[in-house]
Amino acid sequence: xxxxxxxxxxxxxxxxxxxxxxxxxxxxxxxxxxxxxxxxxxxxxxxxxxxxxxxxxxxxxxxxxxxxxxxxxxxxxxxxxxxxxxxxxxxxxxxxxxxxxxxxxxxxxxxxxxxxxxxxxxxxxxxxxxxxxxxxxxxxxxxxxxxxxxxxxxxxxxxxxxxxxxxxxxxxxxxxxxxxxxxxxxxxxxxxxxxxxxxxxxxxxxxxxxxxxxxxxxxxxxxxxxxxxxxxxxxxxxxxxxxxxxxxxxxxxxxxxxxxxxxxxxxxxxxxxxxxxxxxxxxxxxxxxxxxxxxxxxxxxxxxxxxxxxxxxxxxxxxxxxxxxxxxxxxxxxxxxxxxxxxxxxxxxxxxxxxxxxxxxxxxxxxxxxxxxxxxxxxxxxxxxxxxxxxxxxxxxxxxxxxxxxxxxxxxxx
Numbered sequence: 012x013x014x015x016x017x018x019x020x021x022x023x024x025x026x027x028x029x030x031x032x033x034x035x036x037x038x039x040x041x042x043x044x045x046x047x048x049x050x051x052x053x054x055x056x057x058x059x060x061x062x063x064x065x066x067x068x069x070x071x072x073x074x075x076x077x078x079x080x081x082x083x084x085x086x087x088x089x090x091x092x093x094x095x096x097x098x099x100x101x102x103x104x105x106x107x108x109x110x111x112x113x114x115x116x117x118x119x120x121x122x123x124x125x126x127x128x129x130x131x132x133x134x135x136x137x138x139x140x141x142x143x144x145x146x147x148x149x150x151x152x153x154x155x156x157x158x159x160x161x162x163x164x165x166x167x168x169x170x171x172x173x174x175x176x177x178x179x180x181x182x183x184x185x186x187x188x189x190x191x192x193x194x195x196x197x198x199x200x201x202x203x204x205x206x207x208x209x210x211x212x213x214x215x216x217x218x219x220x221x222x223x224x225x226x227x228x229x230x231x232x233x234x235x236x237x238x239x240x241x242x243x244x245x246x247x248x249x250x251x252x253x254x255x256x257x258x259x260x261x262x263x264x265x266x267x268x269x270x271x272x273x274x275x276x277x278x279x280x281x282x283x284x285x286x287x288x289x290x291x292x293x294x295x296x297x298x299x300x301x302x303x304x305x306x307x308x309x310x311x312x313x314x315x316x317x318x319x320x321x322x323x324x325x326x327x328x329x330x331x332x333x334x335x336x337x338x339x340x341x342x343x344x345x346x347x348x349x350x351x352x353x354x355x356x357x358x359x360x361x362x363x364x365x366x367x368x369x370x371x372x373x374x375x376x377x378x379x380x381x382x383x384x385x386x387x388x389x390x391x392x393x394x395x396x397x398x399x400x401x402x403x404x405x406x407x408x409x410x411x412x413x414x415x416x417x418x419x420x421x422x423x424x425x
Contacts, residue, residue, distance in 0.1 A: 017152045017153045017173055017176070017177070018149075018150055018151055018152045018153070019068065019069035019070075019151065019152070019153045019154075019155065019169070019173065020069065020070050020071075020072060020145070020146040020149050020151035020153070020154050020155070021061075021069050021070070021071050021072070021154075021155040021157060022071075022072045022073075022074060022142035022145065022146055022154060022155070022156055022157070023054070023057060023058075023071070023072070023073050023074070023157045023158065023159050024073075024074040024076055024138045024139070024141075024142060024158065024159065025046070025052070025054045025073060025074065025075055025076065025090060025159040026042045026044075026045040026046065026076045026078065026138075026159075027045055027046050027047075027048060027052070027075070027076065027077055027078065027082075027086040027089060027090070028042075028045035028046070028047055028048070028077075028078040028079070028082075029047065029048060029078070029079065029082055030047055030048050030049045031047040031049055031050060032049075034047075035078070036079070038079070039078040039079045040076075040078045040079070040133050040134065041078075041260075042076075042078065042135070043290070043293055043295075044160070044290065044291045044292075044293065045076075045078050048082065048085055048086070048089055052093075052159070053159050053160045053289070053291075054073070054090065054093045054097075054159045055093050055096065055097050056162055057157065057158075057159050057160075057161055057162060057163070058071070058073075058093075058094070058097040058098070058099050058103075059097060059098045060162045060163040060164075061099060061100070061101070061163060062098055062100060063163055063164070063165075063166050064163060064166060064168055064169050065166050065167060065169065065170065066169045066170070067100045067101050068169075069101055069155070069169065070101055070102045070103075070104065070149060071099060071101050071102065071103045071104070072103075072104045072105075072106055072142070072145050072146070072149070073090060073094060073103065073104070073105050073106070074106050074107070074132070074138060074141055074142055074145070075087055075090035075105060075106070075107030075108070076107070076132050076138055077107075077108060077132075080108075083107070083108040083109075086107065086108070087105070087107045087108065087109060090105060090107065091105060104145070104149070104420050106141065106145050106419065107132070108132060110419045111130060111131075111132050111141070113418045113419055114127075114130055114144075114415060114418070114419060115127040115130050117411075117414060117415060117418055118130075118405075118406075121411070123405060125398065126398065126401060126402040126405060126406075129254075129395075129398060129399060129402050130144065131257070134257055134260065135240075135255075135260070135261055135263045136255040136256055136257040136258075136259055136263040136266070137255075137257050139156070139240065139255040139263055139264075139267070140254050140255050140257070140399075142154065142156055143245070143250045143251075143254070143255075143403075144402070144403075144406065145419075146250065147247075147250070147251055147403050147406060147407050148406060148407070148412060148415055148416060148419070149416075150407070150412075151247060152177075152246070152247045153172075153173060153176055153177075153244060153245070153246060153247070154244070154245050154247075154250055155172055155243070155244050156240060156241065156242070156243040156244075156245070157241055157242065157286070158240070158241030158288075160241075160288065160289055160290045160291065161192075161241055161242075161286045161287060161288050161289065162286070162287040162289055163286060163287075164193075164197070164285070164286070164287050165285060165286075168284070168286070171190075171281060171283055171284045172188065172190070172244045172284060173244070174281075175188055175232055175279070175281065176188055176244055176246050177246050180232060180279065183234075183277055184248075184276075185232075185246075185279055186245065186246040186248050186249035186276055187238075187243065187244065187245050187246065187249055187271060187276065187277075187278040187279065188232070188243075188244040188278075188279050188280070188281050188284065189235060189237075189238035189239055189242060189243050189244070189278060189279070189280045189281070189284075190239065190242035190243075190244075190280070190281055190284030190285055190286060191222070191226050191239055191242060191280065191282070191284070191285055191286075192239055192241070192242065192285070192286060192287070192288035193285050193286070193287055193288070194287070194288065194289075195287065195289060197285075197287070199222055199226050199227070199285070200219045200222055200223070201215045201218055201219055201222075203215040203216075206358070207354060207358070208351055208354035208355040208357075208358055209351070210350070210351070210354065211346075211347050211350040211351040211354070212301070212304075212347055212351035214304065214335075214339070217334050217335045217338050217339075218237075218335045220334045220335070221236065221237055221334045221335035224334070225237070225280050225282070226280065226282045227282070228282075229282075231281060231282050231283055232279050232280070232281050232282075233279060233280060233282075234277045234278070234279055234280075235268075235278055235279060235280035236268070236331070236332040236333065236334075236335065236336065236337060237265055237268070237280075237332075237335050237336060238264050238265060238267070238268050238278055238280070239264060239288075240263060240264030240267075241286070241288065242284065242285075242286045243264065244284075249271065249276055250403075251400065251403035251404070251407070252274065252396070252399070252400055252403070253267070253270055253271050253274055253276065253396065253399070254270075254395055254396065254399035255267050255270075256270055256314075256388075256391075256392055256395065257395075258310060258384060258386075258388055258391060258392075259307055259310050259311070260303065260306055260307065260310075261303055261306075261307055262304075262307035262308075262311070262336075265311075265336050266307070266310075266311055266314075269311060269314065269315070269327055269332070270392060270396075272325060272327045272331075273318065273324055273325055273326075273327050273389075273392070274323075274324060274325070274396065275323065275324065275325050296367060296370075297355065297367075298352075298355065298359070298367050298370040298371050298374060299370070301351070301352065301355065301371070301374055302370075302374050302377065304339075305348055305374055305377065305378045305382055306377075306382045308336070308339040308340060308344060309344065309378060309382035309383055310382070310383075310384055310388060311336070311340055312329075312339075312340045312341075312344055313383055313384050313388050314384075314388040314389055314392065315327055315328075315329060315340060317387050317388055317389040317390070318389050319389060319390075321393070329341045345378065345379065348374065348375060348378040348379075349375050349378075352371040352372065352374045352375045352378075353371070353372075353375070355371045356368040356369075356371035356372055359371060
């Protein structure tokens with residue numbers, strides 16, 4: 012049985028954008044599929060689906076994220092509306108932009124401007140860090156990270172999530188357990204049609220190979236080279252020490268795994284811990300999806316290459332992350348970028364889409380000249396980790412913790 016005595020906080024970030032007729036505007040944050048203010052979205056569905064879970068010994072935190080500063084009040088109101096009509100059997104807290112401002116102000120009045128700078132609700136990695144920050148404030152021993160485009164389908168999810176956390180496997184502490192996603196038909200493999208341009212960028216095929224090796228094979232719990240950000244269980248000892256890296260624009264979940272490994276913490280996958288992932292269709296064209304992948308893999312490759320030998324840290328090699336994401340983190344990454352974009356450009360050209368074809372050629376240029384981080388990503392991570400540990404310790408100290416909880420949740424729990 013899972014250890015029900017562990018104080019558990021489940022955190023669900025929810026992303027909201029301008030009304031549908033207005034859409035995304037220059038300067039707005041970019042997320043995969045933020046819900047328009049005039050639409051219902053998927054938040055109520057995931058909250059209502061918690062009703063099937065056995066056990067109510069956890070608290071729920073909803074992180075309300077706006078794509079733009081000028082719609083923050085409407086986003087908070089909208090999320091609050093959803094919370095008020097949702098069928099939650101547990102205590103629910105809202106943390107959004109108003110709460111963020113209060114938290115930063117409180118830290119600044121205590122002379123901790125350097126720590127306040129770590130708090131942000133812009134970008135996937137920063138939002139994930141706010142999930143950890145709030146869980147820490149609420150004295151979580153275990154935080155469960157879930158996304159709002161998911162749905163619980165396993166009544167035993169909570170029991171499984173806490174079954175191994177804090178224990179050990181072959182002498183290694185289990186401080187992070189990842190589950191996995193299934194689709195509406197409960198398949199864990201990605202469905203896709205193989206196209207010629209994927210000859211050098213068969214991301215879905217490589218992911219499926221990794222899924223079969225880790226999810227589709229025994230034993231139930233094993234070290235993993237990949238994780239899913241919307242189905243992660245983290246122990247306090249880990250999340251108060253290791254942050255998500257805001258230097259990466261997406262793929263922050265696997266990047267977190269790399270960060271944790273560098274500091275000596277392996278991540279494990281439980282092949283019985285699943286959740287339904289019912290994501291809306293991505294509106295972005297192929298060339299843009301490829302561009303986003305280029306930036307994330309170039310960044311992670313740079314982080315791995317820039318590693319230095321440091322006491323208490325572990326050198327992470329790309330092949331230890333095979334087959335996914337390891338296949339995209341090796342020396343031949345520039346070659347993969349070049350060949351795949353050239354082939355996709357040719358396909359677009361055949362269809363008469365010259366603009367998209369040019370964007371593919373631009374991907375090659377950006378991969379070579381823009382995607383590489385301007386600062387050393389390893390040194391940056393080491394500095395971030397130190398500051399993050401200080402933030403976690405300071406904000407959880409008795410007096411500060413009481414003030415923060417009073418300021419943030421005193422009157423906002425629905």
